[in-house]
Amino acid sequence: MTSTDLRSASTTNLTEAAEGVNKGAQFTSFDVEAFEVPHGRDEAWRFTPLRRLRGLHDGSAVADGSATIEVSADAAVRTETVQRGDDRLGAAGVPADRVAAQAFSAFRDATVVTVPKGTSVEEPITITVTGPGAGATAYGHLQLRAEELSRATVVIDIRGSGTYADNVEFVVDDAAQLTVVWIADAAADLVHVSMHHAALGKDAVLRHTAIELGGELVRLTGRVRFDGPGGDAELLGLYFADDGQHLESRLLVDHGQPNCRSNVLYKGALQGDPDSALPDAHTVWVGDVLIRATGVGTDTFEVNRNLVLADGARADSIPNLEIETGEIIQAGHASATGRFDDLQLFYLQARGIPEDQARRLIVRGFFGEIISKIPVPFVQERLTEAVERELAVTENK
Numbered sequence: 001m002t003s004t005d006l007r008s009a010s011t012t013n014l015t016e017a018a019e020g021v022n023k024g025a026q027f028t029s030f031d032v033e034a035f036e037v038p039h040g041r042d043e044a045w046r047f048t049p050l051r052r053l054r055g056l057h058d059g060s061a062v063a064d065g066s067a068t069i070e071v072s073a074d075a076a077v078r079t080e081t082v083q084r085g086d087d088r089l090g091a092a093g094v095p096a097d098r099v100a101a102q103a104f105s106a107f108r109d110a111t112v113v114t115v116p117k118g119t120s121v122e123e124p125i126t127i128t129v130t131g132p133g134a135g136a137t138a139y140g141h142l143q144l145r146a147e148e149l150s151r152a153t154v155v156i157d158i159r160g161s162g163t164y165a166d167n168v169e170f171v172v173d174d175a176a177q178l179t180v181v182w183i184a185d186a187a188a189d190l191v192h193v194s195m196h197h198a199a200l201g202k203d204a205v206l207r208h209t210a211i212e213l214g215g216e217l218v219r220l221t222g223r224v225r226f227d228g229p230g231g232d233a234e235l236l237g238l239y240f241a242d243d244g245q246h247l248e249s250r251l252l253v254d255h256g257q258p259n260c261r262s263n264v265l266y267k268g269a270l271q272g273d274p275d276s277a278l279p280d281a282h283t284v285w286v287g288d289v290l291i292r293a294t295g296v297g298t299d300t301f302e303v304n305r306n307l308v309l310a311d312g313a314r315a316d317s318i319p320n321l322e323i324e325t326g327e328i329i330q331a332g333h334a335s336a337t338g339r340f341d342d343l344q345l346f347y348l349q350a351r352g353i354p355e356d357q358a359r360r361l362i363v364r365g366f367f368g369e370i371i372s373k374i375p376v377p378f379v380q381e382r383l384t385e386a387v388e389r390e391l392a393v394t395e396n397k
Helices: 098-106 342-349 355-371 377-396
Strands: 003-006 068-072 078-082 110-115 125-130 137-146 151-159 163-172 177-184 191-200 205-212 217-226 232-241 246-255 261-270 281-291 299-308 313-323 330-338
Touching: 068 110, 098 137, 098 163, 098 191, 110 125, 110 151, 125 137, 137 151, 137 177, 163 177, 163 205, 177 191, 177 217, 177 377, 191 205, 191 232, 205 217, 205 246, 217 232, 232 246, 232 281, 232 355, 232 377, 246 261, 246 299, 261 281, 261 313, 261 355, 281 299, 281 330, 299 313, 299 355, 313 330, 355 377
Parallel strands: 110 137, 125 151, 137 163, 151 177, 163 191, 177 205, 191 217, 205 232, 217 246, 232 261, 246 281, 261 299, 281 313, 299 330
Antiparallel strands: 003 330, 068 125, 078 110
């Protein structure tokens, strides 16, 4: 395991670009046939177990089922079911890989949820997405629109089983504030591949938290684009992987407008049993930040921390910065992967706390930073209980 903590001074011009064009120039298309079938040697797919995608990547996964999307919201919020030809779809972004393009080409109906201009929604909007069921495949599309000067909190709850791929859009207009909590806590057999697209207007604020707990394989690709100056994006993540689970997060924050801010903080824990017949627990986090020449005054930082609780688990963490101007406030990243801190355990045990309880306290504290930032009490309680259940599994092994 390795640990790195890299920071840039405010006046330093760093370039940590991958070979070729910058990340913002990645090919996008609504046409699935415009993409080649992914292979394990492709950079964007090299960590993903393609054989476990059940054909989502190569076109063999035929939509033979349907997912359901249920919206519970204030009367002021508009909920619509629209067809693919609706000109609002794709406003936040275009599919950047074959699975996302397949999802866009194959969904039956799209759900559009709009918070009208100047509206402040006090209670969380809840959106429950239920998979097509064991052995079935479905595709979907969801768009959330926060119009100018509006404010809302949305909880997207992924449940059920089967195979499901979708695109989720967040259109945050000028001076609007949108808080999103996306929870993937589905049945053990669910394979879910989701691409999130966010477009932020002038002085818009997006708070996006991604929770990955359940499912056999969950791959989230998030892309944030600033369409006006003064935008503010905070991307938080929490994941806990067990035997047989592959949980993957790939993020791109594209700073092309002046005086925008982004902060990324993802934390994950992994546990496993070397003697289990299931695949080892595996998590992947790839965080890309692109600061274009036009992104002067950018303030950005990204952090990923992973805690390995047992043998037979693997965490890959890759932060990347690509900076095309030195006229920024700051840009940096930090990444660390490791086991329990022996000094922390010793400190707690020296005060009479048994080892198993000490481990629980450390993990609670590790995730507490993320959970405390979620402004929805019932979600905080749910996540706390989920972490406790995972820790109980660890202690019983």
